[in-house]
Amino acid sequence: MTSEDSGNRSRTHTTNGRSAEPGPTQPADPEPGTSPTAAGSGAHPRADGDAQAGDLSLRTKEGRKSFWTNIVAVWLGTTMEYVDFALYGLASGLVFGDVFFPGQTPVIALLSSFATYAVGFIARPIGALVLGRVGDKKGRKFIMVFTVLLMGLSTTALGLLPTYQQVGMLAPILLLVCRLCQGFGAGAELSGGAVMLAEYAPVRHRGLVSSLIGVGSNTGTLLASGVWLLVLLLPHGKLIAWGWRIPFVVSILIALFAVYLRQSMQETPAFRSYQENRKKEEAILARSGKAEAKDEGGWKAFFVMLGLRIGENGPSYIAQSFLVGYVVTLGVTKSVPTTAVLIASVLGFAVIPFSGWLSDRFGRRITYRAFCALLAVYAFPAFWLLQSRNVWTVSAVIIVGMCLGSLGIFGVQAAYGVELFGIQHRYSRMAVAKELGSILSGGTAPMVASALLAATGSWVPLAAYFCIMAAIGLVTTFLAPETRGRDLTLVEDAI
Known part of the structure; x- marks a missing residue:
């Protein structure tokens, strides 16, 4: 089935494998310039007047307060990460x-430090x-409070660790x-x-609001x-003795x-709705004596998210x-x-929300596709221009x-990733896909690029590697559906 078919076919709203009333249909890509409600790609037709759970919660003063509290709390948590x-x-x-790692050669000590970083x-x-x-x-909410607490305590503990001179090998073990x-905490935070x-x-503003997660990372x-x-x-002596602990x-x-702030957050309206429906179905199953149906969701959305992540994270880390190191050489x-x-990074405070707004205006898929295409086109001219060594050109x-790869495309990815998955396994599958994609691309990209440079001494393989990763993201957009405005209370994935 093509992505267009999956985007247009009517869906049956299911919870834990049980059928309920037919849910809203997924629209095809909107025409450029149309609003979310035009071309059927924004808010899906619903009995409550085109409103979804998030929209309904904002109609009350308490709901609006919770909304802004959640935004600030999430922003600070991502900043912390x-x-x-x-x-x-x-x-x-x-x-x-x-x-x-004293007593080691400078190179070995540096490698040891970055080995613990890679862990x-x-x-x-x-x-x-x-x-x-x-x-x-x-x-x-439960996990969001836990992750920021775990990361905060771990980071503070780093500043209180004894040194190698004080406790020997126990110091690097505690560092690890x-x-x-x-x-562990960061894996679920973003x-x-x-x-x-x-x-x-x-x-209507899901892309813009979701993109603010990137503003938090930029702030941090x-x-x-x-x-x-x-x-x-x-002075260097004071820095080594105690200064490094301050940050x-x-x-x-x-x-x-x-x-x-996170303790005062409210659970999301979409998840509260899912919990209520789940309790009702569990009660019905209990009365009927039937076993609870297992989650039989597919994994297409997982691999789509993996491809989208590679197309963003690899070029981003390069x-x-x-x-930065390459131009110094x-x-x-x-x-x-x-x-x-x-x-x-300063421009990111404008670029990130702007890209999220673009995805609200024109759709997630076409916006993501445009960023990936620009990155692929950017690759060879960029590395060629760096050879000029001109200060303004290099800058x-x-x-x-960074504005294309690290900031712009990341702003689109936030809402796109969430909308790809059904609510029953949205958090876990999206998080795992993103982190695996990061390891396969961003986490290894600098190392692979360095190896290519050492082996060939030429910028051409570097540009080709950059282009290939961007192309993976580009091709993935042709396998992914348009998700803008999707009802986030749906259990099934968008694809």
Whole structure:
């Protein structure tokens, strides 16, 4: 069945495998320029006047208050996640070799530091699977409070760890444990935040509201970089002795505020509706003596999400990580790529919500497809222009690459990913698909690119690798349905 067929066919609303009333139909791609309700691609026809659960909850003062509380709480939690990873990444390259792996050669100490950094990425899909399943059973709020608390405590603990000189090998072991806890919590944080925002958002603005999860990640990266710039003003001796602990310990303030806000959050209207229907069906099954039907959802949406993630995350990590070191090897001053990344991050506060708005205006699929196509076209000219070593050209290439790959496409992905999955397994399957996609693309992209450069000494394989990953995302959009405005209380996947 083609994606167009799956987008247009009528669906039967099922809960736990039982049929109920026919649900809304999935529309085909809208014509450019039409509104969400035009061309049948926005809010689906419903008896309650085209309103979905999120829209109905916003009709009350309490609902609107909960909506804004959830937005701020999710934003702070995502900020916390990216503060964690950015702080650790910077510390790995700057001080952890001296603090936790002394006596090693500089290269071995650096590799050891980044090895513990990589462990966090390995733990993320495990956290996505375990915590995502709990989130699908117990609710989004419970996991969102747990993840931000776990990450906050783990990051603060890093700043309180004893050094190698104090406890020997126990120090790097404790460092590894903290990193595993960070990764375990982070695996469910980003996807959980996207689910929370999307399930609470008004249907017409779901893309814009969901994209704010990316604003949180941008905030965390900038905040961590700013704090580290201040700490690096300390003399080297004081930095190694105690200065490096400051960013980690101070992060507890963000974590505590985020936990406070998340405890006051309300469960999403979509999940509350699902729980109510589930309880009714369980009562009916109990009276009839029948066993509860198992979740028989397919896995097409999982692999679609995996492909979309590869098309975004691989180019993203090359643009914001690999290119920074690559241009330095070409003889460009280190301050040039660093400044370019900073400028792109600031622009992200506009680019991310704008891309989410575009997906509300024109549709998720066409917007995602456009970003992937632009990334594929960008690849070869970008690497060719970097060879000029011109300050302005290099800066422009990095800024454009980050705005397309790291920021713009990520803003579209938030709502698209949520709408692809049925509510019964949305949290767990989307989270696992995203984290596996990250490992297969973003997590390994800098390493693969470095190996290609070392093996060939040419920029052409680098551009080809970048283009291939973007093309995977592009091709995936032709296998995916349009999901804009989809009823998020549906149990079945969109494909």
